[in-house]
Amino acid sequence: MATEKKVVMVTGGTGLVGKAIETVATAELKRDDEEWHFVSSKDADLSDVAATEALFEKIKPTHVIHLAALVGGLFRNLKYNLDFLRVNNKINDNILNTSYKHGVKKVVSCLSTCIFPDKTTYPIDETMVHNGPPHNSNFGYSYAKRLIDIQNKAYHAQHGCHFTSVIPTNVFGAYDNFNLEDGHVLPGLMHKVYMAKKNNTPFTVWGTGSPRRQFIYSLDLARLFVWVLREYEEIDPIILSVGEEDEISIKRAAELVVEAMEFKGEVKYDTTKSDGQFKKTASNGKLRKYLPDFKFTPIEQAIKETCDWFVANFEEARK
Ligand code: NAP
Numbered sequence: 001m002a003t004e005k006k007v008v009m010v011t012g013g014t015g016l017v018g019k020a021i022e023t024v025a026t027a028e029l030k031r032d033d034e035e036w037h038f039v040s041s042k043d044a045d046l047s048d049v050a051a052t053e054a055l056f057e058k059i060k061p062t063h064v065i066h067l068a069a070l071v072g073g074l075f076r077n078l079k080y081n082l083d084f085l086r087v088n089n090k091i092n093d094n095i096l097n098t099s100y101k102h103g104v105k106k107v108v109s110c111l112s113t114c115i116f117p118d119k120t121t122y123p124i125d126e127t128m129v130h131n132g133p134p135h136n137s138n139f140g141y142s143y144a145k146r147l148i149d150i151q152n153k154a155y156h157a158q159h160g161c162h163f164t165s166v167i168p169t170n171v172f173g174a175y176d177n178f179n180l181e182d183g184h185v186l187p188g189l190m191h192k193v194y195m196a197k198k199n200n201t202p203f204t205v206w207g208t209g210s211p212r213r214q215f216i217y218s219l220d221l222a223r224l225f226v227w228v229l230r231e232y233e234e235i236d237p238i239i240l241s242v243g244e245e246d247e248i249s250i251k252r253a254a255e256l257v258v259e260a261m262e263f264k265g266e267v268k269y270d271t272t273k274s275d276g277q278f279k280k281t282a283s284n285g286k287l288r289k290y291l292p293d294f295k296f297t298p299i300e301q302a303i304k305e306t307c308d309w310f311v312a313n314f315e316e317a318r319k
């Protein structure tokens with residue numbers, strides 16, 4: 001018996017995570033019974049109900065990976081908490097409700113480990129999302145993301161929908177946002193080292209360098225996303241992360257970028273800049289129960305590949 005074709009729509013399909021999913025879903029993990037559509041804000045402003053409806057009418061997805069969001073690093077979040085809350089609430093509500101109305105069979109949305117409670121025990125796991133207030137630096141983004149999990153449960157309870165979510169740690173890779181003010185730490189450090197090398201100036205890391213992060217390479221995250229879409233049956237979220245033992249300091253991350261870009265100049269720390277959350281160490285125990293043999297790309301290799309991509313694509317890269 002022929003299986004029905006899946007029509008998978010990826011919102012935020014032109015961003016860091018979307019591009020990585022496109023790379024793996026259309027090549028190494030390609031399946032003939034899936035048709036993939038990667039959409040961006042040019043296809044529809046998803047904060048608008050009518051535009052969202054029109055997009056679903058056009059593509060008629062049976063499955064949705066929902067990535068589209070107002071996204072940014074610590075320093076963008078600190079400035080725009082209200083925008084992060086309002087815009088992301090609108091986008092998420094539109095995607096989930098339109099998916100329900102169109103009978104979409106499965107939606108996988110994207111949360112983040114920075115939405116967990118600020119005051120917590122470690123490691124953090126999937127049961128702790130709503131345990132207490134998030135860190136003050138990004139409370140707008142965090143509450144909007146937490147509400148996705150609440151909506152997933154409510155759509156399941158009231159309508160039997162299969163809407164679920166994943167919780168990645170800090171992502172990096174090709175097609176990231178390398179903007180110095182708005183972006184995340186690794187693309188920011190790569191851009192700064194590039195400029196320091198070019199101008200023969202010092203490379204300045206913001207904050208003390210002591211906070212700790214678990215970084216996941218966008219291609220590894222993409223492989224896991226495709227697995228979640230195809231195989232994961234729970235409504236409850238799943239953390240997609242390297243192990244606790246692979247958490248590194250911002251200082252170590254900066255050293256890896258320096259090594260990958262062969263920068264020989266001075267490295268400075270601007271301690272007047274915020275450190276943000278000290279750590280958000282997450283357990284990947286649940287993921288490991290499902291996929292004990294999944295191999296993450298070594299961080300040295302992933303950082304090197306991303307630096308090489310940034311240098312080769314400097315003109316077109318988002319910055
Ligand atoms: P990104 O590179 O900034 O991409 C954002 C994507 O969302 C772009 O395709 C953008 O379209 C689209 N988008 C933004 N506003 C939109 C709107 N109003 N209507 C339609 N599309 C809109 O972000 P990313 O890093 O790939 O993040 C993807 C998902 O992963 C997000 O949900 C984010 O919260 C989550 N996440 C990211 C990280 C991380 O470290 N980056 C960590 C954990 C979770 P245009 O290209 O047209 O602007």
Ligand code: GDP
Pocket residue numbers: 072073074075114170180183184185186188189192204205206207208211213250273274275276277
């Ligand atoms: P977070 O993980 O959500 O806090 O977001 P980021 O990816 O922006 O990481 C922020 C951490 O990296 C903080 O400890 C910052 O002080 C530190 N950091 C060091 N240099 C930079 C930089 O150039 N850009 C950013 N975004 N963060 C930096």
